[in-house]
Amino acid sequence: xxxxxxxxNRAVFSVRPYxxxxxxxxxxxxxxxxxxxxxxxxxxxxxxxxxxxxxxxGEAGAQQQINLDLATLAQERPRxxxxxxxxxxxxxxxxxxxxxxxxxxxxxxSVEIARTEHxxxxxxxxxxxIPAGDLFAVTLVRPGVYRAVEEQxxxxxxxxxxxxxxxxxxKGEVTLIAFSGKEFKPRRAEIVSGHSxxxxxxxxxxxxxxxLDAAETGTRPKPGTRFTVRRTAPPAAPxxxxxxxx
Amino acid sequence: xxxxxxxxxxxxxxxxxDLLKRNFVFQDSDLQDHGVFTLGYDVKMHLEGGTVxxxxxxxxxxxxxxxxxxxxxVIIGLDIPEICVGGGCINMPWPIPDxxxxxxxxxxxxxxxxxxxxFASFVAQEISFTGSLDARYFDAxxxxxxxDPCVPLRVVPLTTNNQWQIFLDPQTMDIxxxxxxxxxxxxxxNALTSAITALIPxxxxxxxxxxxxxxIADLIRAILDxxxxxxxxxxxxFNVSFGLLDFIGTLVLDFFASCNPIYRIDDPxxxxxxxxxxxxxxxxxxxxxxRADDLEMVVRADVGA
Numbered sequence: 001x002x003x004x005x006x007x008x009n010r011a012v013f014s015v016r017p018y019x020x021x022x023x024x025x026x027x028x029x030x031x032x033x034x035x036x037x038x039x040x041x042x043x044x045x046x047x048x049x050x051x052x053x054x055x056x057x058g059e060a061g062a063q064q065q066i067n068l069d070l071a072t073l074a075q076e077r078p079r080x081x082x083x084x085x086x087x088x089x090x091x092x093x094x095x096x097x098x099x100x101x102x103x104x105x106x107x108x109x110s111v112e113i114a115r116t117e118h119x120x121x122x123x124x125x126x127x128x129x130i131p132a133g134d135l136f137a138v139t140l141v142r143p144g145v146y147r148a149v150e151e152q153x154x155x156x157x158x159x160x161x162x163x164x165x166x167x168x169x170x171k172g173e174v175t176l177i178a179f180s181g182k183e184f185k186p187r188r189a190e191i192v193s194g195h196s197x198x199x200x201x202x203x204x205x206x207x208x209x210x211x212l213d214a215a216e217t218g219t220r221p222k223p224g225t226r227f228t229v230r231r232t233a234p235p236a237a238p239x240x241x242x243x244x245x246x
Numbered sequence: 247x248x249x250x251x252x253x254x255x256x257x258x259x260x261x262x263x264d265l266l267k268r269n270f271v272f273q274d275s276d277l278q279d280h281g282v283f284t285l286g287y288d289v290k291m292h293l294e295g296g297t298v299x300x301x302x303x304x305x306x307x308x309x310x311x312x313x314x315x316x317x318x319x320v321i322i323g324l325d326i327p328e329i330c331v332g333g334g335c336i337n338m339p340w341p342i343p344d345x346x347x348x349x350x351x352x353x354x355x356x357x358x359x360x361x362x363x364x365f366a367s368f369v370a371q372e373i374s375f376t377g378s379l380d381a382r383y384f385d386a387x388x389x390x391x392x393x394d395p396c397v398p399l400r401v402v403p404l405t406t407n408n409q410w411q412i413f414l415d416p417q418t419m420d421i422x423x424x425x426x427x428x429x430x431x432x433x434x435x436n437a438l439t440s441a442i443t444a445l446i447p448x449x450x451x452x453x454x455x456x457x458x459x460x461x462i463a464d465l466i467r468a469i470l471d472x473x474x475x476x477x478x479x480x481x482x483x484f485n486v487s488f489g490l491l492d493f494i495g496t497l498v499l500d501f502f503a504s505c506n507p508i509y510r511i512d513d514p515x516x517x518x519x520x521x522x523x524x525x526x527x528x529x530x531x532x533x534x535x536x537r538a539d540d541l542e543m544v545v546r547a548d549v550g551a
Contacts, residue, residue, distance in 0.1 A: 095342065137347050172347070
């Protein structure tokens with residue numbers, strides 16, 4: 001078996017706030033295309049556009065969902081606006097969703113989607129607000145208590161993330177939470193590490209999920225395990241003092 | 247009545263057989279790719295002990311010849327499946343379609359772990375066979391078969407003379423099956439568990455990964471598709487999948503029956519060496535035959551014209 005270099009995706013385990021305005025590993029933003037039309041997609045990292053593509057919505061029989069990994073997008077050459085035959089393009093049906101997520105790395109991304117014909121008509125600008133009808137998902141891995149906040153209204157909810165039990169663990173569980181504009185429903189959610197919460201925004205929102213209280217970390221010492229505590233040695237006297245004391 | 251009769255005692259025959267047996271060495275390695283896991287071996291063995299009995303029915307019985315493993319390495323490589331968080335789909339109210347979340351994987355690639363423990367000291371096997379004695383004429387002027395199956399087995403050097411050669415020709419052979427003890431299963435499981443654990447960070451991250459993969463012991467069994475004990479599975483692999491028993495059996499048969507004569511007699515046979523400027527005196531050997539009885543091996547031959 002040839003040896004492969006395997007790297008741990010450390011970003012999965014780094015603890016930080018998860019924000020809809022800065023998409024990072026473990027967050028996903030879903031934009032709902034409710035109207036047919038031609039759209040222009042802009043992906044930004046650190047304020048600079050790193051990727052542009054055309055999104056054509058309305059074709060019958062087209063896909064209902066596309067997920068784009070923002071960490072692996074690569075623009076081979078600059079795209080001329082707004083030729084839909086030039087560069088990457090995605091074709092979706094009406095009422096479809098496009099998901100934006102980050103699979104690796106520490107980068108923070110934002111996504112903008114605008115009508116091709118009317119650039120001023122932005123369908124989405126994640127750096128500012130998630131429009132009504134869009135969804136924001138966070139996969140929480142560190143056990144503990146989290147707080148989800150809608151920054152405009154100040155509405156809050158609590159998410160408790162439990163330690164996973166290998167005997168009963170089920171992968172890919174998603175808990176749906178609605179944000180009405182004033183409050184979250186439900187206001188408390190309990191999930192297991194590695195599972196996700198999906199916020200459905202009924203009004204424009206800016207969401208943030210942060211760890212309040214980390215649960216005790218898993219592996220406890222076995223009973224009977226001995227720990228050895230050593231006294232720290234006093235600091236060595238400087239050479240000059242040694243000489244003078246002699 | 248034969249012109250020449252030579253008798254070899256059972257004790258001398260045993261010493262001759264012992265000399266040949268001690269030169270038998272087998273080594274081999276192989277690696278099989280089974281997709282999610284690889285399985286291989288790297289082995290070296292020799293023969294020891296055993297009893298030799300000349301029997302009245304013109305056969306020689308070899309019993310309980312020990313297969314001693316100098317090296318019995320088992321190579322097991324596992325391709326750990328993707329370990330990911332997130333994912334899953336959820337039904338959404340109209341008009342939003344059902345949404346599937348992306349999975350975020352914990353490792354940048356599918357990690358591999360590989361172990362190659364040596365179980366030489368845990369496996370004991372024996373070979374027994376009964377063979378007849380067979381005299382064959384070796385004509386040095388004839389080319390050897392190509393390819394020559396005896397090349398890796400020949401310990402008695404090839405001669406440039408014509409010879410009568412006496413082989414021990416086993417008809418059937420019994421070899422003990424590989425039977426790995428329970429402790430081998432435990433050692434494999436522990437070694438694989440350590441190798442997998444080394445990939446995983448500690449604390450709550452380990453708890454999460456173990457939950458996703460369902461525990462290391464279960465993961466190992468799932469990947470290797472082992473319903474029962476690892477030691478039983480390994481024994482089956484060595485006995486059946488690798489085909490090592492057939493291979494060793496064939497080698498031992500060929501070693502004694504085809505490649506290494508137990509005795510050799512030059513033809514013509516030198517009875518007086520060259521001396522005082524005179525050429526050596528050699529006599530041609532014809533119609534050589536060999537028989538065994540309870541006490542000795544007897545060779546009879548004629549002196550040719």
